[in-house]
Amino acid sequence: MKKILLVEDDPNLGLLLQDYLQLKGKYEVVLCTNGEEGLLAFTKEKFDICILDVMMPKKDGFSLGKDIRKINEQVPIIFATAKTMIEDKTIAFGLGGDDYITKPFRIEELLLRINALLKRASSDKSDGAEKQTQFNIGKFQFDYQAQLISFHQEQQKLSTKEAELLRLLCLKQNEVLTREEALLAIWHDDNYFNGRSMDVFLSKLRKYLKADPNVEIINVHGRGYKLLVQGSAI
Numbered sequence: 001m002k003k004i005l006l007v008e009d010d011p012n013l014g015l016l017l018q019d020y021l022q023l024k025g026k027y028e029v030v031l032c033t034n035g036e037e038g039l040l041a042f043t044k045e046k047f048d049i050c051i052l053d054v055m056m057p058k059k060d061g062f063s064l065g066k067d068i069r070k071i072n073e074q075v076p077i078i079f080a081t082a083k084t085m086i087e088d089k090t091i092a093f094g095l096g097g098d099d100y101i102t103k104p105f106r107i108e109e110l111l112l113r114i115n116a117l118l119k120r121a122s123s124d125k126s127d128g129a130e131k132q133t134q135f136n137i138g139k140f141q142f143d144y145q146a147q148l149i150s151f152h153q154e155q156q157k158l159s160t161k162e163a164e165l166l167r168l169l170c171l172k173q174n175e176v177l178t179r180e181e182a183l184l185a186i187w188h189d190d191n192y193f194n195g196r197s198m199d200v201f202l203s204k205l206r207k208y209l210k211a212d213p214n215v216e217i218i219n220v221h222g223r224g225y226k227l228l229v230q231g232s233a234i
Contacts, residue, residue, distance in 0.1 A: 035059025
């Protein structure tokens with residue numbers, strides 16, 4: 001189970017978030033109600049991710065985040081605040097924050113952000129597979145850095161978004177790439193308009209890959225997409 005440090009001074013919201021996340025069965029949530037309590041908890045236990053309210057008594061979320069970064073430079077941090085000022089977002093990321101969510105927010109949105117950051121952190125600790133830039137897709141060769149798909153003597157230049165999306169599909173070949181994961185990784189927001197934009201890029205990728213009948217990008221209902229390559233291990 002992943003351990004979450006949740007620092008939130010609103011007891012009702014804090015307990016609601018704690019209960020919701022723990023009911024998912026994948027998380028242990030340590031709830032603290034002020035920044036000093038949160039810092040003490042962080043020094044005593046190992047956490048996989050921190051969710052910090054910005055406006056808190058005794059020690060605000062930004063000060064807490066700064067102290068956490070002195071102890072651990074890698075642990076993902078999400079700042080949560082009722083403020084919408086661009087200056088606050090600049091401070092959040094300047095302190096080493098990984099994400100920023102504005103209240104009020106849907107708990108489902110927070111969960112998506114948590115999952116995306118944990119997956120990214122896990123990938124950073126992997127054996128370097130996430131840094132792979134050359135892929136074989138059936139009879140195609142895909143060069144992510146050059147943004148090129150090659151098939152025999154023909155080449156297809158990809159846009160940046162097409163290349164990023166195809167790379168995510170390649171990294172999870174024959175496995176499900178969730179819609180939310182792709183949107184957050186590439187567009188950093190899973191809103192409706194970005195979703196429609198991604199659908200357009202998927203249609204283009206399917207067109208580019210149709211020359212090889214053993215390669216297909218399929219929809220997985222209610223979940224996302226899968227790059228199927230027949231003849232490779234599933």
